[in-house]
Amino acid sequence: MSSTPSTQGYEIVDFANVPGVPCPCGTAKRGLADVSDYPGTIHVTEISVDAKVHYHKRLTETYFFLECDEDARMQLDDQIIPVHPGMCVMIRPGTRHRALGKMKIVNIVFPKFDPEDEWFD
Template identity: 65%
Template sequence: MPASPGRCQVVDFATIPGVPCPCGLARRAFSDVDEFPGTIHVTEISATAQRHYHRRLTETYYILECAPHATIQLDDEEVSLRPGVCVVIPPGVRHRAVGKMKVLIVVFPKFDPEDEWFD
């Protein structure tokens, strides 16, 4: 992460390498910032995103871009998406984004890859 002014943290997501995840490709920030209790991700959702859940993490998806007719599966419910829609996903909710999209994800507490579970 580049140097930040004072106590504030600044990150350029274009400089963060993407890592594969069940949803597609995630760029994750602020995992190393003690003053921030969560992480921020910019995730490119692929057409093959896997349904999964978290036992401890709450995720908030803010849709930046998405294909027409994109949806998100939340347990047994399917919700239509468009840019500007925001979805809070509490622990235990099985979820999967359907359709290509770019999503800003806020995770509390900090993201832990050991807390990704599949049925």
């Protein structure tokens, strides 16, 4: 992918070829980060059981759950909610959050993901 708008009118991301990077939740494969005319990023994230509570000051994340252990949950500030495949949770800036249990998600992030906007208490 290039950093200039595509003359084809579309972009393709094959996540099988996107390298994973460590994140507070486990390992994320981040797509569309280098596409200048797309305002966000799309991540496929494998969440480990030891996800760390964190928050973002600018970013809004939307988790779409693809796969989950039966006991999978999300901590959202002081609430813990059960999650399952097919659910979606939108997380506004300032919301402390973490995943509890193993899961695989698609994370839609607006504006583009910035690792400098990961904060820990």
